[in-house]
Amino acid sequence: MTAVMQEAGAPFGAAPPSGDAIVTEGLTKRFRGGQVAVDALDLAVPRGSVFGFLGPNGSGKTTTIRMLLGLVAPTAGEYAVLGLPQAEALPKVGALVEGPAFYPYLSGTANLMRFDAADPYAVRGTVRRRVEEALERVGLSAAAGKRYRNYSLGMRQRLAIAAALLGPRELLILDEPTNGLDPQGTREVRALVKEIAADGTTVFVSSHLLAEVEQMCTHAAIMRAGRLVAQGTIASLNGGLVTRIRVETPDEPGAARVLGSLGLAEVRIEGGQVLAELGGHAPEQINAALVGEGVAVRGLAVVRPSLEDVFVGLTGEGFDVDG
Template identity: 75%
Template sequence: MTTGEGAHEAAPPRVASRPASPDDCSIVSRGLTKRFRGGQVAVDDLHLAVPRGSVFGFLGPNGSGKTTTIRMLLGLMNPTSGGCEVLGRPMPAGLSAALPKVGALVEGPAFYPYLSGEANLRRYDAADPAADPRTVTSRVGSALDRVGLGAAAGKRYRAYSLGMRQRLAIAATLLGPRELLVLDEPTNGLDPQGTREVRSLIKEIAADGTTVFVSSHLLTEVEQMCTHVGVMRTGRLVAQGPIAELRDGHALRVRVESPQPAQAASVLNQLGLADVRTGVDEVTAELGAVAPERVVAELVGDGVSVRGFAVLRPSLEELFVGLTGEGFDVDG
């Protein structure tokens, strides 16, 4: 796990648990860079490695270059320098071989308002030269059913609610057998119930062995469904790897609730815990290599009355703030 600002300068961030072999990855990018005509660098020297079969959360505040990256991965934009491979094919040269096996939702749903949901899916299916027209009815039907739009299939898209439109866009990614789904903000516009459904749908799809690359600016969403994350900040990938490892890289803290905070603090200091902070009726410290049960035993042994004890796992939000140095949704 490589984290922090210097990551892009030294070595590309690596997936520590697995060797970053391009063959194990559904998406690989090397030095992917996009500089717009105005000189603005939207994506800067990106080294992505999305392992096959993972649910990869592509995190970052709005405007951090997530969508531009996705557009380059899908061959909609040409990189200024560097390159990327999707399902082992270089993009955009290998586009026609790779994309039939990729379902994509880019920057929100877009359909023909005067067509029904079903006719819209047929339209996109007709654009895929690898799709078999003989099975289109059943494939469209099952995609609609899968996102819960079966009953609204004949309704014009114009009459769809925002949530239905988002579902239809997800249905469009499920028209064929896919090896990779690229979902850009898939839960935008969905109510909490819809969000939960999409999350379980993604888990279901991933369980079939499909790699899911999902971008989001909502940390909790990613935390609940992803196995891996990549964190973007102003066009740079500041961290990527398995979510558990990303957590492990960060210090666990203990919190001791006690009416004798000073005494508790001295015990923690004796145990060699770092960053001991004393508050009102509580003390927190970095756990380091010390076993939590030993901390409790020492406290009790020294006669400190312990009212509460907890090991604090850093939330993804805290990790993210640590990585990007700022909160979410505020980046320009």
């Protein structure tokens, strides 16, 4: 099980820049109590992706992130971040781990300066500018001089994201970045993640909110009780499940007949609605056909399978069941 290399002194970094930003092979963490937090995890996070790391609370997401950041030693398995030895990879990684943590008696600016000082690669001469830019980016400029103690929960979360953006990053690891944020803040974080990803930075976001990940991620992995349930592009994860069309109409039999004549499968009527598998049909043509046949259409929607459906389909249980 333990795949430890013998040539420990061999130089790493053979991975080309185009390789995966995060790779794990059989990564396992068993805590002293015997509890297995992460069980033989094989993860591959492509560079440039926005990768959603999903799972209910207690499914091993944070432990995995702690291992990737070198805070917790794996019991078995291997991992690589940016294809570099840890000391060289971490300065290029911005991280938000299990909520914000700062010095309550320092201001936002002083806190960021403190963490910048801990990074051996950070350039001292540019720290003022970088701190200002990071605060600006998360919308905290006005509160920069305020003590952290007096920050609201949302401001604390923003400051933690600012800390992750202090330097030029190739990988951003965000553990539950929208925790404690109001809907407005959540939208801002989502926009920020998209903006960062647009610059080519790989973003690894953990979340227990499936809908949130679906909205901003290109790839996802789903964890359950320490094990990987599935991973891939959002499209491929959804691929196993079909997209349906839903027609709201007072004339259910008429609509069902039209859908059937168009060749749609699995047509069924559900109290004021007609559902069918969309297949390769264009929704607008279906609409035109319905109207052409004199069927009154009150509403028409394409129902895409959500990650929640994927999760339920794979595990046979609801997503909010704690591991």
